[in-house]
Amino acid sequence: MNLPWVAIQRNPISGTGTRASLIIDLIRYLKQKGIRPRLFSNRERMQELLRVRSQENPPVCVVAAGGDGTVQDLVNRYPDQRIAILPLGTENLMARYLGIPRSGVFVGEMISRGATREIDLCQMQQQRFILMASVGFDAAVVADLTEFRKGNISHLSYLKPLWRTIRSYPYEPLLISTDQSSEEITAYHAIIVNIPAYGLKLNFSPTANDADGLLDVILFKKKGLWSTLKYLYQIVRGSHLNSPDVQRIQANRIQIRSARPVPVQTDGDATGLTPLEITVLPKAGRFIVPC
Template identity: 25%
Template structure:
């Protein structure tokens, strides 16, 4: 049984019977008075995570989507709290990290994993000073996320990604230089640069076939596709085979990645848009956080 339990919840997100059901199920499990924090938006989560740690939390449940999870793992990593297990209650739109880790969108099952599942340390990525669990990217991906965040995601759910993706397939490529572990790996025009900690990214696309959050590496990829036809071919290849089989995809892996862009591009972290930047500094952070996983997960 877990020790002192904390809940950090995005109050606008819900699944199952909502937060009332969560309270009821925790009480049934003998946790009648958990440390409880609700926030109106994910950017408010780090302060609550730090408060939970200060109050002695020995297990933290995060209730929300990938943005909420990202803010939470960043707060834990920044605090050096890799030994405090984090349990995901996937109440968001995409729930990419939960999906990659086999955590179901079922409240009772996700709660059981948090209370009694296997604990395992996971790597994180870090880009421009902020940790991420799933992916980060700039170009096509960053613009797609930025537009989806402008109210569309709340109204349309996952359809928002497809809608905004159609709008951006005509966006042009940008000159960039990508350096991996001190060596220039790519120089030329590209419509997107991605960093992956796990394999499946926005829209359920399997972008990085060999990604693992346990190998101390980040996957890095550039896409040179432009226009609807080339992007259709690229996404089709990603959906039906290995991504690197596409003539418009180039993939490698490394510990430290530097990207110089010819013009500022919006970048995104785990589905949340950030400001535009001309330089991206990314690195792998091994064993940065402990997650609660299903017992049968490889």
């Protein structure tokens, strides 16, 4: 008889130290519920097991034991599987949005109950992401952090990359076009929102809907450090969408190009350079959620 089972992908960086005890709590709880856990640190081994077993005995779900980068990795590797999140990263934006605390027992109970929520995903070239993308200054900070990252990161890890970006960022103009309009818009920073969750609890598009089949695109049209600081102040206050040089549009597809390559980040990870095209995949993500 085939027992129900789950595959757990542990992030080798964030799933260590004291956070490893949360994985142990999850494993113990699943065993008590008669669900067999299979824990992996090696992505390729987990992928091979799922390839072999998914036809005859598919898993209850796959578990992202890590941060938002781990969640994004599973969304791309296993588009047909339900995903549960054990939040072990620095921000854990997706888990926070879904109301999932940092608790192995809670996540184990959530998996055993099996409530599922379908959410829009986004696709950029061959890469899927969930929360948001940005092109410009903050993506340059993320790219700098990624280049020099060693071990776990905290909010303090961003200080040096932020300082280096402040000193060197060139503010290249971005040319934005969408499927909703023939007009091409020029801006210096673009935020593409699928789910209204961002680091430091900043909220670029509070009314964004995770299942409406649309992207919320926030465009900042003035360049320079002082304009960036002004925009940040407005975002913290929640007044940026009232600014005459900030534009919000909605679209199913967006294209961004620039004369020189500009950094791009998705869900907090560096994801290359412009040019890019992002499209919505309506309700393509299935997540295990609290009842």
